[in-house]
Amino acid sequence: MANKFNKVVLSINAHPDDAEAWNAGVLKLLKDKGYKIVIATMTGGDLGGCNTSMEETARIRFEEARKAAAVLDAEYYTLGGVDGFLFDTREMRLKTISLMRKVRAGIVFTHLPNDYHTDHRTTANIVESAAMVASLDPVPVEEKPLDVTPLLYHSSPLTLSDPLGAELNPPHFLVDITSVIEAKKEMLSNHISQIDLMRHMHKIDDFFGFVLEGNRNYGKMAGVEYAEVYWQHLGGGFQKDPQVQEELAEFLVKKL
Numbered sequence: 001m002a003n004k005f006n007k008v009v010l011s012i013n014a015h016p017d018d019a020e021a022w023n024a025g026v027l028k029l030l031k032d033k034g035y036k037i038v039i040a041t042m043t044g045g046d047l048g049g050c051n052t053s054m055e056e057t058a059r060i061r062f063e064e065a066r067k068a069a070a071v072l073d074a075e076y077y078t079l080g081g082v083d084g085f086l087f088d089t090r091e092m093r094l095k096t097i098s099l100m101r102k103v104r105a106g107i108v109f110t111h112l113p114n115d116y117h118t119d120h121r122t123t124a125n126i127v128e129s130a131a132m133v134a135s136l137d138p139v140p141v142e143e144k145p146l147d148v149t150p151l152l153y154h155s156s157p158l159t160l161s162d163p164l165g166a167e168l169n170p171p172h173f174l175v176d177i178t179s180v181i182e183a184k185k186e187m188l189s190n191h192i193s194q195i196d197l198m199r200h201m202h203k204i205d206d207f208f209g210f211v212l213e214g215n216r217n218y219g220k221m222a223g224v225e226y227a228e229v230y231w232q233h234l235g236g237g238f239q240k241d242p243q244v245q246e247e248l249a250e251f252l253v254k255k256l
Contacts, residue, residue, distance in 0.1 A: 004148075005106030005107060005148065005150065005151055005239075005241070005243055006104045006105065006106030006147075007033075007034055007035045007036065007106060008035065008036045008038065008103055008104050008105050008106050008107070009027065009030050009035050009036070009037050009038065009105070009106070009107045009108075009109065010038045010039075010040065010099070010100060010103055010105040010107070010108045010109070010150075011023050011027055011037070011038070011039050011040070011108075011109040011110075012039075012040040012041070012042070012096065012099070012108065012109070012110050012123070012127055013039075013040075013041055013042070013109075013110060013111060013120070013123060014041065014042050014043060014083075014086065014111065014117065014119035014120050014122070014123040015041055015042075015043055015045040015061075015083060015119065016041050016044070016045040016061040016062070016064055016065035016068075016078075016191065017045070017061075017064070017065070017068075017188070017191040018041065018111070018120070019039045019041075019068075019109075020068050020184065020187040020188045020190075020191065021157070021158075021188065021211045022111075022155040022156060022157060022228070023109050023155045023228065024072075024183065024184040024187045024188070025175065025177025025180050025181065025183075025184050025215070025226070025227075025228045026109075026155075026175050026177065026228055026230070026244070026248065027039075027072055027074075027109075028072060028177075028180040028183040028184065029175070029177065029179075029180055029248055029251060030107075030244070030247065030248070031072050031073070031074075032180075033247050033248075035107075035247075036074075036103075037069075037072045037073070037074040037075075038074055038075045038076075038077070038103045038105070039065070039068075039069045039072075039074050039075070039076050039077075040076070040077040040078065040079060040099055041065065041077075041078045041079070042078075042079050042081040042086055042092065042096075042119070042122075042123045042126065043078070043079075043080075043081040043082055043083040043086055043119065044057075044058030044061060044062060044078050044080075044081075044082075044083065045057065045058065045061040045065075045083050054082075054083075057193070058083075060193050061191075061193060062078060064190045064191045064193060065078070065190075065191075067190040068187040068188070068190040068191065069187075071183060071186050071187045071190075072183070072187070075103070077099055079092065079095045079096065079099065080095070083119065084119065086118075086119045086122045086123065087122065088122050088125050088126050088129070092126050093126055093129055093130050094139075094140070094141055096126055096127060096130035097130045097133065097134050097139055097141050097143075098141045098142070098143050100130060100131065100134045100146065100150065101134060101141065101143030101144060101145065101146055102143050104146065105134075105146070105150045106150055106151065106243075107150060107151045107153065107243060107244060108127060108131050108150045108151065108152050108153070109153045109154070109155055110123055110124050110127040110128075110152070110153075110154060110155070111123050111124045111154065111155065112124060112154045112155070112156060112168070112231070113125065113128070113154070114162045114163065114168065115156075115157060115163075116157060116159075116161070116162070116163050117157075120157075121163075124154065127152070128152065128233065131149065131150050131152050131238070132149065132237045132238065134146045134149065134150060135147065135148055135149050148239065149237070149238060149239055150239070151232070151233075151238070151239050151241060151243055151244070152232070152233035152238055153230050153231065153232050153233065153244060154230065154231045154232075154233060155228065155229070155230055156168070156171065156228075156229045156230070156231075157214075158210070158211065158213075158214030158217075159214070160229070169231075171229035171230055171231055172230060172231045172232050173229075173230055173245055173252055174218060174221065174222045174227045174228070174229050174230075174252075174253050175227060175228050175229075175230065175248055175251050175252060175253065176219075176222065176224040176225075176226070176227055176251045176252075176253045177215065177226050177227060177228050177251070178219070178224055178225040178226045178227075179251075181212075181215070181225075181226050184212075184215075184226075185208070185212070188208045188211060188212075189208065191207075212226070215227060215228065222253040223253065224253055227253060230244070232244070232245075
C-alpha cells in the first residue's frame with residue numbers, strides 16, 4: 001500500500017446503536033486483526049426513549065452504548081449533538097476533527113451520504129468534511145494533525161434504498177460476518193431501550209431480530225449466512241488504498 005494508516009478504526013454515527021446495527025461485524029473482524037476500535041455518536045439519542053425525558057433517555061443510552069462498546073474493548077464518545085436536531089455546524093465539524101486526531105484514526109466508518117435518516121445524512125456530511133481536513137495544520141483545534149487523511153468508508157442500514165425509496169448504487173463490497181455474529185448480537189443486546197421504542201415507532205416487536213434479518217438478507221446476496229455491506233469513499237481529496245478489503249480478504253465475499 002502506498003500509505004501507512006494507523007491501525008485505529010473510528011466508527012462515528014448519529015445515534016447509540018447505529019454502529020452496532022450497521023457496522024459491528026466488521027469492527028469485530030478488524031479488532032481480531034489487531035486494530036484498536038473507537039465508537040462515537042454525534043448525538044446522545046435523546047429522543048430515542050419511551051416515557052423518559054430527553055436527559056434521562058440520553059443517560060440511559062450512554063450507558064447502553066458504553067457497555068456495547070466494551071464488548072470490543074472499544075472507547076465510546078458522544079459529541080453533544082441533539083437527536084432529531086443535528087445540524088452540520090462549525091462546532092460539530094471541529095469536535096469531529098478533534099476526535100479523529102485524539103484517537104489517531106487511520107480508518108473511519110460512517111453512514112451513507114444518501115441514507116434514509118436525516119441525522120445519518122448530516123453525520124455523513126460532517127464526518128466527510130472533518131476527515132478531509134484532519135491532517136491539515138491550520139485547523140483551529142488543539143490536537144496534533146493526523147499524518148495522512150484517513151480512509152473513509154460508508155455502511156448501510158437494512159435496505160439498499162435512498163430517502164425516497166430508490167435503489168442505491170451497488171455496494172463496493174460485502175463482508176461475511178457469520179463467524180462474528182455472536183459478538184454483534186451481544187453488542188446489540190445492550191440497547192434494551194430500543195425494543196420499546198421500535199415497537200412504538202414502527203410496530204417492530206423484535207428489534208434485534210429485525211436488524212439480524214437485514215444481515216441475513218445481505219448474506220443471501222453473497223451466498224453466506226450473515227453479511228454487512230460497504231462503500232469506500234473514493235472521491236477527490238481522499239485516500240483510495242483498499243486497506244479494509246485487504247485486511248478482511250478472507251471474508252470479502254462478493255463485489256456487485
